[in-house]
Structures are given as C-alpha cells and as structure tokens.
Amino acid sequence: MLTESTLKADVAISRTLIDAGDYFIGVVKAGQTLRILDLEGNQAADTLFYSATDTSERYSAMDTIREQGNVYLTTGSVLRSNENTPMLEIVADTCGRHDTLGGACATESNTVRYDLEKRCMHACRDSWMLAIAEHPEYGISKRDISHNINFFMNVPVTEAGGLTFEDGISAPGKYVELKALMDIVVLISNCPQLNNPCNGYNPTPVELLVWE
Ligand SMILES: [Zn+2]
Numbered sequence: 001m002l003t004e005s006t007l008k009a010d011v012a013i014s015r016t017l018i019d020a021g022d023y024f025i026g027v028v029k030a031g032q033t034l035r036i037l038d039l040e041g042n043q044a045a046d047t048l049f050y051s052a053t054d055t056s057e058r059y060s061a062m063d064t065i066r067e068q069g070n071v072y073l074t075t076g077s078v079l080r081s082n083e084n085t086p087m088l089e090i091v092a093d094t095c096g097r098h099d100t101l102g103g104a105c106a107t108e109s110n111t112v113r114y115d116l117e118k119r120c121m122h123a124c125r126d127s128w129m130l131a132i133a134e135h136p137e138y139g140i141s142k143r144d145i146s147h148n149i150n151f152f153m154n155v156p157v158t159e160a161g162g163l164t165f166e167d168g169i170s171a172p173g174k175y176v177e178l179k180a181l182m183d184i185v186v187l188i189s190n191c192p193q194l195n196n197p198c199n200g201y202n203p204t205p206v207e208l209l210v211w212e
Pocket residue numbers: 044046104105123124125190191192193
C-alpha cells in the first residue's frame with residue numbers, strides 16, 4: 001500500500017549514504033524511525049535485522065509471512081523475529097512492494113543463475129560477511145546471516161506459485177520507512193548485482209535517514 005511519510009528530512013538525527021556495493025551496520029533504537037531512500041531508482045537494499053540486546057534473535061521471513069498472511073512487504077507489515085516478536089513496522093512506503101523470498105545474491109547463486117564466470121563478482125553476501133568481520137562488536141557471526149528482506153526488489157509470485165525476478169518498480173526518490181519496536185541492529189548490503197533486472201543492471205547509492 002502506498003503511504004507517504006510526514007517526517008521532514010531536515011530534522012532527521014542522522015543521514016548516511018551507502019554507495020552501491022557497500023554496506024551499513026548500525027543500531028536503530030526502539031521508537032526511532034528509519035527511512036531507506038532509493039536515490040536513483042531500481043536499487044535493491046538487501047537487509048537483515050537483529051535484536052540489539054541478543055543478536056541470536058533476528059528477522060524471520062517465515063514468521064513475518066505467516067502472521068500477516070501475505071508474501072509481500074509494504075505499509076502495515078510487521079517484521080517479526082525468529083521468536084515471533086515484532087521487531088519493526090513499515091509505516092510509510094512510496095514503492096509499494098518489497099521482497100522477502102528471493103534471498104540475497106551470493107557468488108554461489110551468481111554461478112547458478114547466470115554463469116560460472118560470474119563467481120568472482122561482488123555479491124551481497126560478501127558485503128554482509130565483510131561488515132560482521134569489520135564490526136565484531138555486534139557479536140554477529142556467519143551462522144546469523146540468514147534469510148533477508150530485499151527492499152525495492154520486485155519478485156512477484158506467479159499463479160502457479162513460481163518466483164520471477166522482474167524489472168524494478170521503484171524509481172528515484174522512492175522510500176520505505178520503518179519504526180523500530182525494539183533496539184535493532186540494521187545490516188544492509190546495497191546490492192552490487194550487475195546481472196539482474198531488479199536494479200536495472202546499474203547499482204546506485206541509497207540513503208538512510210533516522211528520526212527520533
Ligand atoms: Zn545483491
């Protein structure tokens with residue numbers, strides 16, 4: 001569902017640019033609002049969420065989908081943990097649909113989906129692994145890297161139940177906004193994928209804004 005935000009960018013407490021192929025890791029406190037802004041359109045922000053007090057509690061696609069009875073994420077979606085606890089709620093969305101089924105790109109999946117020679121290409125899973133290696137203070141290990149959300153990515157389910165990666169439906173300036181319901185570690189890989197129509201074969205920066 002398309003919903004605009006009333007929050008003004010000039011009163012945000014932080015603004016962070018994530019270049020394509022780069023990562024972000026940081027904490028958003030309970031009650032704060034996080035906006036992910038697709039600056040140039042058709043980008044994919046591959047995102048994981050963890051409880052900041054116990055990172056073994058993390059975002060769960062299964063619990064989220066089951067409880068809301070829908071496979072797409074948009075305004076009103078409550079993102080749940082593997083303990084079925086509400087972690088964040090999508091409170092504004094000008095894109096209208098976000099994927100949590102397609103998974104993140106990895107060098108292994110690049111070889112399966114595209115070509116053996118794509119194995120050496122930079123992938124979201126690499127960015128996550130680099131983030132947790134460079135930031136051991138969050139206590140996130142390889143085993144915690146699990147199913148994720150692809151904000152702005154368009155992976156419609158066909159009538160037969162199939163998944164298809166389609167052209168992005170996002171556009172420059174579209175955003176999704178989430179209110180944190182607990183203290184959250186946010187881990188985002190701004191997707192470097194060059195083989196997939198979801199980001200128009202052209203990875204571009206996204207911006208994160210946080211409000212109290
Ligand atoms: Zn990716």
